[in-house]
Amino acid sequence: xxxxxxxxxxxxxxxxxxxxxxxxxxxxxxxxxxxxxxxxxxxxxxxxxxxxxxxxxxxxxxxxxxxxxxxxxxxxxxxxxxxxxxxxxxxxxxxxxxxxxxxxxxxxxxxxxxxxxxxxxxxxxxxxxxxxxxxxxxxxxxxxxxxxxxxxxxxxxxxxxxxxxxxxxxxxxxxxxxxxxxxxxxxxxxxxxxxxxxxxxxxxxxxxx
Amino acid sequence: xxxxxxxxxxxxxxxxxxxxxxxxxxxxxxxxxxxxxxxxxxxxxxxxxxxxxxxxxxxxxxxxxxxxxxxxxxxxxxxxxxxxxxxxxxxxxxxxxxxxxxxxxxxxxxxxxxxxxxxxxxxxxxxxxxxxxxxxxxxxxxxxxxxxxxxxxxxxxxxxxxxxxxxxxxxxxxxxxxxxxxxxxxxxxxxxxxxxxxxxxxxxxxxxx
DNA sequence: TATTTTTGTCACTAAATGGTGATATATTTG
DNA sequence: CAAATATATCACCATTTAGTGACAAAAATA
Numbered sequence: 102x103x104x105x106x107x108x109x110x111x112x113x114x115x116x117x118x119x120x121x122x123x124x125x126x127x128x129x130x131x132x133x134x135x136x137x138x139x140x141x142x143x144x145x146x147x148x149x150x151x152x153x154x155x156x157x158x159x160x161x162x163x164x165x166x167x168x169x170x171x172x173x174x175x176x177x178x179x180x181x182x183x184x185x186x187x188x189x190x191x192x193x194x195x196x197x198x199x200x201x202x203x204x205x206x207x208x209x210x211x212x213x214x215x216x217x218x219x220x221x222x223x224x225x226x227x228x229x230x231x232x233x234x235x236x237x238x239x240x241x242x243x244x245x246x247x248x249x250x251x252x253x254x255x256x257x258x259x260x261x262x263x264x265x266x267x268x269x270x271x272x273x274x275x276x277x278x279x280x281x282x283x284x285x286x287x288x289x290x291x292x293x294x295x296x297x298x299x300x301x302x303x304x305x306x307x308x309x310x
Numbered sequence: 311x312x313x314x315x316x317x318x319x320x321x322x323x324x325x326x327x328x329x330x331x332x333x334x335x336x337x338x339x340x341x342x343x344x345x346x347x348x349x350x351x352x353x354x355x356x357x358x359x360x361x362x363x364x365x366x367x368x369x370x371x372x373x374x375x376x377x378x379x380x381x382x383x384x385x386x387x388x389x390x391x392x393x394x395x396x397x398x399x400x401x402x403x404x405x406x407x408x409x410x411x412x413x414x415x416x417x418x419x420x421x422x423x424x425x426x427x428x429x430x431x432x433x434x435x436x437x438x439x440x441x442x443x444x445x446x447x448x449x450x451x452x453x454x455x456x457x458x459x460x461x462x463x464x465x466x467x468x469x470x471x472x473x474x475x476x477x478x479x480x481x482x483x484x485x486x487x488x489x490x491x492x493x494x495x496x497x498x499x500x501x502x503x504x505x506x507x508x509x510x511x512x513x514x515x516x517x518x519x
Numbered sequence: 520t521a522t523t524t525t526t527g528t529c530a531c532t533a534a535a536t537g538g539t540g541a542t543a544t545a546t547t548t549g
Numbered sequence: 550c551a552a553a554t555a556t557a558t559c560a561c562c563a564t565t566t567a568g569t570g571a572c573a574a575a576a577a578t579a
Binding site for chain 1: 342344425427428429431436439440443446447450463464466467468469470471472473474475476477478479481482485486488489490491492493495503504506507508510511514515518519
Binding site: 109 | 565566567568569570574575576577
């Protein structure tokens with residue numbers, strides 16, 4: 102007969118596993134992925150590194166489980182105006198890029214993940230990229246494609262430039278205290294200017310494409 | 311009396327220094343900056359690591375000297391159409407982003423530098439960012455500002471989105487064999503679509519801003 | 520409570536890495 | 550050619566890092 106799971110106050114496997122997962126998140130957010138070493142993770146978790154091998158198999162598997170447990174791309178506004186969609190989805194597209202611009206700027210952990218994905222060939226990171234791509238596909242299919250017809254790819258290219266620009270600019274703003282194209286991306290004015298630019302581009306796409 | 315510099319075929323300080331600098335560039339391009347370790351650099355250079363300390367003071371100074379010795383942002387087209395500038399610089403702006411889009415895609419070393427700048431707070435990397443910003447400022451002042459007047463900042467925000475989008479998309483295309491917004495950024499068609507999108511955006515900026 | 524099993528710690532090995540003093544060799548100079 | 554010195558190598562130490570076997574302590578079970 103199988104033994105009951107240990108649920109003591111001092112020794113508790115599930116809580117310990119969670120401590121390791123939390124440690125990964127904390128290190129990622131504060132020190133970056135280069136600091137994700139066994140000894141480091143164990144110290145932050147306040148537990149012995151041996152447990153990482155016992156419970157996960159090693160740091161790689163622990164990190165994979167961490168990445169799998171988070172939903173990094175869930176910032177998509179969930180209330181979508183069906184009237185707007187029916188008329189092409191222009192406002193939805195604008196709301197989307199605006200909220201992404203703010204969300205990525207706030208979420209330092211997401212920034213690290215985005216950079217990490219460009220640097221390392223980890224299967225779980227690739228899965229994250231595929232997931233983002235898949236969720237984006239749903240939106241593009243519903244928002245852009247019906248309205249743009251054969252100009253669909255052109256609209257996609259415009260959105261690709263905006264989204265990728267958002268990623269880079271937000272990470273740049275966080276890591277450098279320096280302007281980009283003369284804009285202070287940490288200031289209210291600078292960020293507002295970028296938002297207006299995104300709105301302008303989307304408006305023109307809907308009007309002139 | 312000062313001794314003449316050693317210029318032998320087998321032992322030659324200047325050539326050795328250059329070997330170390332070349333090794334840094336090669337490692338950066340092929341393995342990324344995480345592989346820039348003393349032992350590694352020395353092995354690639356085919357010399358003893360002690361010389362790195364003797365000649366540069368350490369890996370950090372060697373890397374700084376390497377970054378200082380390169381002109382990463384010199385891809386700006388040097389033949390500028392003065393007639394176009396006089397009429398606002400629309401074609402110049404387009405040519406600029408098009409050539410940047412190709413240049414960053416080809417130059418893997420530059421890609422690593424761009425990423426590195428977002429990850430590490432190294433003084434010499436900051437200097438590179440400042441240099442890029444300064445060179446960009448010259449262009450924006452001559453190409454955009456005279457034409458856009460009080461809408462100058464808006465045009466700068468649009469260019470910021472395009473340039474940062476170029477960086478991210480090119481690096482993404484290099485590191486992932488995966489679409490972005492459904493576009494294959496490694497294919498001729500996908501890249502052409504992005505260029506057309508950039509042209510469209512710049513055209514609309516000049517016509518409607 | 521005594522036994523068994525799970526949970527956790529500790530001390531250790533091995534490999535990788537950064538750094539340096541002693542020494543050997545090539546090159547220049549007299 | 551011999552002495553002097555710049556150039557380069559080597560052996561070595563200290564630190565960091567990943568990984569593991571032996572053992573201790575807590576919790577469940579009978």
